[in-house]
Amino acid sequence: MKTNLLFTLLLMITSSFALQAQEYRVITSVESIVSSGLGRSRIINALEDKDYKEYTSVQTEEDNTRNKSKRSDIRVKNFEETKLLNFFNLGGIRFQNIAANDALLTSMINDMTTNGWELAFVTSAVESDGGKSDGQGIFVTRYIFKK
Secondary structure, three states, X not given: OHHHHHHHHHHHHHHHHHHOOOOEEEEEEEEEOOHHHOOOEEEEEEOOOOOHHHHOOOOOOOOOOOOOOOHHHHOXXXXXEEEEOOOEEOOEEOHHHHHHHHHHHHHHHHHHHHOOXXXXXXXXXXXOXXXXXXXXXXXXXXXXXXX
């Protein structure tokens, strides 16, 4: 009888933890892959919350009114911006810059985990230099943490 009661109590406690809402935070790194070191590289962390519903419209066959959200209302004005180094300098790819960026990103991840966040997902994308006349390129990584 005691075993069943203890098992039921334990099951209720673990179930309540599983049902708690999770909180997520997205931090983005943007690393320039523009040759000659002319680009800008940063870690960006929004310090204010936005509710996507405030800027969402529903399109239907009967009502296809365009979304009238103002860009100025959507913009986040409070954010952390951590400077990173560019992948390239005048001499070409700069491996020390990549190592420095890795050290800063590691520090950021360690700080987040120390503060109770768990790194849940990492996703990245690149828009690379399209040839001689392009001269553009960024490497974007999104770090998605949950609590």
